[in-house]
Amino acid sequence: MQRWPALMVTILGGSLLATAPDARPAAMGPTTLAGATGAGVVVVTHGGVGSPPEWSSDCEDAARAGAAAPGGALDAACAAVVHLENICRFNAGTGAHVRLDGRTVQMDAAVMTADGEFAAVAALERVRNPVLVAREVLATPHRLLAGEGATRFAHRRGFADEVPLCDEALANYRRRLALLLEGRAGGGYDAFDWRAAWNYPTPPPEAAAVDPAGSVPPRVEPSDTVGAVVRAADGTFAAALSTGGTGLTLYGRVGDVPIYGCGLYAGPAGAVACTGHGEEIIRHAMARLVYERMAAGDSAREAVLAGCRVFGDEWSLGLIAVSRSDWAVAANRDMAWGQASPR
Ligand code: ASP
Secondary structure (H helix, E strand, O other), X not given: OOOOOOEEEEOOOOEEEEOOOOOOOOOOOOOEEEEEEOOOOEEEEEEEEOOOHHHHHHHHHXXXXXXXXXXXXXXXXXXXXXXXXXXXXXXXXXXXXXXXXXXXXXXXXXXXXXXXXXXXXXXXXXXXXXXXXXXXXXXXXXXXXXXXXXXXXXXXXXXXXXXXXXXXXXXXXXXXXXXXXXXXXXXXXXXXXXXXXXXXXXXXXXXXXXXXXXXXXXXXXXXXXEEEEEEOOOOOEEEEEXXXXXXXXXXXXXXXXXXXXXXXXXXXXXXXEEEEOXXXXXXXXXXXXXXXXXXXXXXXXXXXXXXXXXXXXXOOEEEEEEEOOEEEEEEOOOEEEEEEXXX
């Protein structure tokens, strides 16, 4: 497999500076690109834009779990995402964000295959592996199940009824709440009267819910969503995504992940999965935009770069993509990612 040089990209100026010939730069921002050319099986994963590069070993393990999974491209993508959903520090499945009321966990997930099959769940509750519920939706006449209907569907299909709550997610909630109450939350929430829009069944949280011992991050970033793209042995592609949503949301907020063409996309030319500020990703229909570049003949590397240029760097964005001839990772913040190409 020929590795192409890692590039550091200045998005606003549009200049490309070649650095060391290594597929993994030391840090992933702002904005960095990695990847390699080559045919055959490849699984690429991300741990969400904003996740520290030190978490990449989990993403590597997830990519290997996907590559080792029996079956086709979709089986590999789902196995990789399930691996990450089962790790508390990622914002998906077991570690999914606790929402602003301090008790609700609502998750989105989606899958798509190269033959155009797409299925998703939105605002799903009380399930550990939302990506498997999204996959289960493929077997229905529908493409997207949301809210209580999605949750009931999951339980009816045999998924255990449990709130996936890790200590990490609760500690993370208290830190985000501290920032919100101090008016330092970012993400559009500083100038937003969230108390006037409060739509949870319970009253808004007060300062008492904040953990005084918790270290407060400088600002809230959407992060740690998990995703995978796959090129299988038969040359077909698939993508899968799972998220607990962004850091601060009203009840029922749904991001890009389950919206067709936005969070992920797959077709005969490759597969793409995004992470980042969902509202902005939706506005760009980002996964479809990157895919269309590959369908028009761009490499995955060229396509993710094009996506980053269009998006800019005000809001966070991470992209993973695989084409017929290469795979690529790009992000405008730090991002943990992994890749596996079994021989
Ligand atoms: N895109 C996800 C969302 O908006 C969050 C993320 O990827 O970090 O729900």
